[in-house]
Amino acid sequence: MLNRKVLSALGVLLGAAPAVAYDSSYNMPVGVTQIAREVHSLHMIVFWICVAIAVAVFGAMIYSIIAFRKSKGAVADTTMLHSTIVEVIWTTIPVLILVGMAVPAAKTLVRMDDTRNAELSIKITGYQWKWQYEYLGKGISFYSSLGAESNYARQLHSGIDPNTVKDYLLEVDHEVVVPVDTKVRLLLTANDVIHSWWVPDFAVKKDAIPGFINEAWFKSEKIGHYTGQCTELCGRDHGFMPIVVNVVSKEDFARWVADQQAAAKAAAEGAAPTATTATTNAPAASAAAAR
Amino acid sequence: MAHADTHAAHDHDHDHKPSGIGRWLFATNHKDIGTLYLLFALLMFFIGGAMALAIRAELYKPGLQFFDPGFYNSLLTSHALVMIFGAVMPAFVGLANWMIPLQIGAPDMALPRMNNYSFWILPFAFTLLLSSFFTAGGGPAGGWTLYPPLSLQAGDSFPLTIFAIHMMGASSIMGAINVIVTIMNMRAPGMTLLKLPLFCWTWLITAYLLIAVMPVLAGAVTMLLTDHYFGTSFFNPAGGGDPVMFQHIFWFFGHPEVYILILPAFGIVSEIIPTFARKPLFGYDAMVYATASIAFLSFIVWAHHMFTVGMPLAGEMFFMLSTMLIAIPTGVKVFNWTATMWKGSMTFEPPMLFALAFLFLFTIGGFSGLMLAIAPADFQYQDTYFVVAHFHYVLVPGAVFAIMAAVYYWLPKWTGHMYNMRLANWHFWVSTVSVNVLFFPQHFLGLAGMPRRIPDYSTQFTDWNMVSSVGGFVFGFSQILFVILIWQCVRGGAKATDKVWDGLSHGLEWTVPSPAPYHSFDTPPEVH
Numbered sequence: 176m177l178n179r180k181v182l183s184a185l186g187v188l189l190g191a192a193p194a195v196a197y198d199s200s201y202n203m204p205v206g207v208t209q210i211a212r213e214v215h216s217l218h219m220i221v222f223w224i225c226v227a228i229a230v231a232v233f234g235a236m237i238y239s240i241i242a243f244r245k246s247k248g249a250v251a252d253t254t255m256l257h258s259t260i261v262e263v264i265w266t267t268i269p270v271l272i273l274v275g276m277a278v279p280a281a282k283t284l285v286r287m288d289d290t291r292n293a294e295l296s297i298k299i300t301g302y303q304w305k306w307q308y309e310y311l312g313k314g315i316s317f318y319s320s321l322g323a324e325s326n327y328a329r330q331l332h333s334g335i336d337p338n339t340v341k342d343y344l345l346e347v348d349h350e351v352v353v354p355v356d357t358k359v360r361l362l363l364t365a366n367d368v369i370h371s372w373w374v375p376d377f378a379v380k381k382d383a384i385p386g387f388i389n390e391a392w393f394k395s396e397k398i399g400h401y402t403g404q405c406t407e408l409c410g411r412d413h414g415f416m417p418i419v420v421n422v423v424s425k426e427d428f429a430r431w432v433a434d435q436q437a438a439a440k441a442a443a444e445g446a447a448p449t450a451t452t453a454t455t456n457a458p459a460a461s462a463a464a465a466r
Numbered sequence: 467m468a469h470a471d472t473h474a475a476h477d478h479d480h481d482h483k484p485s486g487i488g489r490w491l492f493a494t495n496h497k498d499i500g501t502l503y504l505l506f507a508l509l510m511f512f513i514g515g516a517m518a519l520a521i522r523a524e525l526y527k528p529g530l531q532f533f534d535p536g537f538y539n540s541l542l543t544s545h546a547l548v549m550i551f552g553a554v555m556p557a558f559v560g561l562a563n564w565m566i567p568l569q570i571g572a573p574d575m576a577l578p579r580m581n582n583y584s585f586w587i588l589p590f591a592f593t594l595l596l597s598s599f600f601t602a603g604g605g606p607a608g609g610w611t612l613y614p615p616l617s618l619q620a621g622d623s624f625p626l627t628i629f630a631i632h633m634m635g636a637s638s639i640m641g642a643i644n645v646i647v648t649i650m651n652m653r654a655p656g657m658t659l660l661k662l663p664l665f666c667w668t669w670l671i672t673a674y675l676l677i678a679v680m681p682v683l684a685g686a687v688t689m690l691l692t693d694h695y696f697g698t699s700f701f702n703p704a705g706g707g708d709p710v711m712f713q714h715i716f717w718f719f720g721h722p723e724v725y726i727l728i729l730p731a732f733g734i735v736s737e738i739i740p741t742f743a744r745k746p747l748f749g750y751d752a753m754v755y756a757t758a759s760i761a762f763l764s765f766i767v768w769a770h771h772m773f774t775v776g777m778p779l780a781g782e783m784f785f786m787l788s789t790m791l792i793a794i795p796t797g798v799k800v801f802n803w804t805a806t807m808w809k810g811s812m813t814f815e816p817p818m819l820f821a822l823a824f825l826f827l828f829t830i831g832g833f834s835g836l837m838l839a840i841a842p843a844d845f846q847y848q849d850t851y852f853v854v855a856h857f858h859y860v861l862v863p864g865a866v867f868a869i870m871a872a873v874y875y876w877l878p879k880w881t882g883h884m885y886n887m888r889l890a891n892w893h894f895w896v897s898t899v900s901v902n903v904l905f906f907p908q909h910f911l912g913l914a915g916m917p918r919r920i921p922d923y924s925t926q927f928t929d930w931n932m933v934s935s936v937g938g939f940v941f942g943f944s945q946i947l948f949v950i951l952i953w954q955c956v957r958g959g960a961k962a963t964d965k966v967w968d969g970l971s972h973g974l975e976w977t978v979p980s981p982a983p984y985h986s987f988d989t990p991p992e993v994h
Contacts, residue, residue: 257748
């Protein structure tokens with residue numbers, strides 16, 4: 176039985192590079208949470224088991240195609256009709272392999288389901304076509320839409336080359352800010368149709384369903400920007416409502432919360448919107464300095 | 467395998483056919499109806515294929531080059547509906563119509579007039595569906611899976627889509643009834659069930675699946691219709707309903723549906739490989755039991771299409787385990803086909819080429835399916851191109867290649883002519899290489915993070931999308947070779963013998979002349 180550490184080690188050994196978001200064009204990112212690492216390991220283990228089975232099975236097929244061809248003079252063994260023993264063997268071995276896969280998978284599934292003891296709760300509402308984030312108990316609430324530059328470039332016949340846009344289709348006007356090493360609980364719902372919130376680096380994907388609330392959680396171990404996209408067809412601009420999570424140090428998060436609350440207070444009191452609303456993403460510079 | 471004892475089944479005096487358009491409109495002959503289904507399926511394959519090429523053209527580069535995103539969504543929705551309900555299913559029904567009576571020694575299907583209705587519903591159903599593109603609001607754009615509330619945002623296309631689906635469902639149910647009644651009642655004396663050719667077995671089981679689940683789809687889409695127009699709230703939370711309930715009902719249909727799309731392919735491959743390996747199918751009984759197990763298990767795995775929906779842990783666990791279980795009988799079949807090849811004496815005519823490509827490439831699709839079954843990992847795969855890669859592998863080099871293999875296998879029996887082998891080989895090789903160029907990179911795209919059902923993507927996905935699009939265009943255009951070959955074969959070619967494949971093929975269909983006479987087995991053959 177594989178425990179968590181062995182699983183992660185196996186995953187790293189089996190071909191994962193320590194990754195930031197989207198650094199591989201071939202494979203799933205290892206991610207920045209314990210769960211993401213476990214998921215990556217599961218993925219790699221199942222993958223390599225499939226490769227091993229493929230080598231055996233395709234090997235037998237290719238060997239047959241080469242060795243048992245009429246043009247090479249092969250004569251068919253027409254007495255070879257069936258064998259109960261062989262059927263039992265090649266049923267039993269796959270069952271054992273599946274049990275071997277199922278055990279670690281079940282353990283990870285149970286851990287993913289445990290949303291207790293979260294330090295921060297964020298309610299996420301999917302809209303056509305943007306996300307709304309509400310930090311429960313903190314009085315912070317904002318919408319997050321596709322960034323303006325991407326939004327211009329993606330229009331039909333815009334004439335703008337997407338390669339000139341930084342983080343094309345993966346930038347937003349208002350990022351989600353969370354503290355590092357903090358269990359963040361997500362409450363997901365939607366306003367209109369079903370959406371789905373996915374950040375590959377956290378291995379979190381959960382549908383946002385109108386009239387219902389789904390729960391998920393993550394605990395990022397690394398500071399940085401992690402992007403994701405809506406993953407449930409939700410209409411015309413389904414491909415244009417990304418997610419950007421900015422994981423910052425706990426100090427930076429506290430400062431950001433204070434700024435947000437101050438801005439919200441000022442807005443509520445009818446004062447003119449300040450420059451703060453435009454720079455609502457936590458300062459990256461101090462985050463880098465803190466590292 | 468069964469052999470006919472006597473050639474008294476050759477009915478040379480029964481070869482006069484009705485003429486003119488009436489022959490086709492009022493067809494009750496299983497061969498004519500089979501031909502109608504196959505030609506219809508071929509047409510729909512090109513229509514669905516054109517939609518696919520439009521999709522791949524848009525995805526060739528990042529940025530939007532051709533289509534409004536809403537129209538793009540209607541392209542991907544209709545691509546799936548056309549391919550599943552208009553190409554693959556009718557093609558299998560066409561093969562069933564042609565071959566089941568011939569393989570069991572029956573003069574026709576049990577219910578020939580219902581057979582006619584089953585076919586003729588389809589052109590009307592698809593006219594309805596495709597005409598919806600010209601309505602206000604455009605064609606259906608919520609995905610072929612029609613999830614509410616999104617599918618309820620459709621405009622005037624919505625009732626047309628629902629009615630079209632009802633019509634297709636009725637056609638399938640009637641066809642399935644026909645298959646079961648024919649196989650159960652009209653087998654030649656001596657043909658016990660465990661002597662039935664595997665193509666008939668897989669179709670028998672498929673027919674039961676169809677009867678079980680098409681009504682469920684009908685129920686689901688009717689509930690959508692009443693939610694939209696008659697004030698019900700099945701799926702509307704504001705009225706006390708549940709959008710997720712639709713997903714459960716839909717996928718209770720949907721999962722057996724994908725086995726409906728593949729079981730006849732298993733049957734075809736089980737006929738072809740033994741013929742060209744010159745060796746009987748290994749483990750006939752095991753193959754029958756494995757097919758039946760797959761059919762049974764297909765009813766208890768549906769929610770693996772819904773792992774991210776927020777099911778309770780127990781549900782996720784159950785569906786993960788049952789889905790992994792279904793890999794077992796599928797694997798058993800792959801092993802049995804391999805054992806059929808082992809110690810055989812193989813030649814590689816076009817049917818065998820396509821059957822072997824099926825074996826390799828369907829198995830790859832099976833592996834990605836196993837990966838998808840692992841629920842925690844599925845959270846990273848769900849609704850990405852990894853899923854798209856998986857199901858296209860099992861459907862295109864899976865089901866579609868098996869259909870092509872069947873056409874290449876039985877076309878000489880149908881037409882009486884051998885076809886152009888060089889053209890067939892070109893068709894095979896170009897198709898096989900290009901289908902992999904088209905779909906294999908989509909695994910990478912999904913793993914790297916590209917969602918599905920999007921018309922535009924972040925620039926790091928450019929390279930694999932380009933490769934995939936090139937593969938798509940080569941694959942699409944190479945199907946023209948198939949059409950040319952069929953056309954030429956129908957019109958003429960070297961005369962095919964009764965046995966066609968040098969006496970290798972066993973089965974009653976090879977005891978009638980090529981082309982098969984209009985009426986065959988008016989007197990049942992004796993089978994030992």
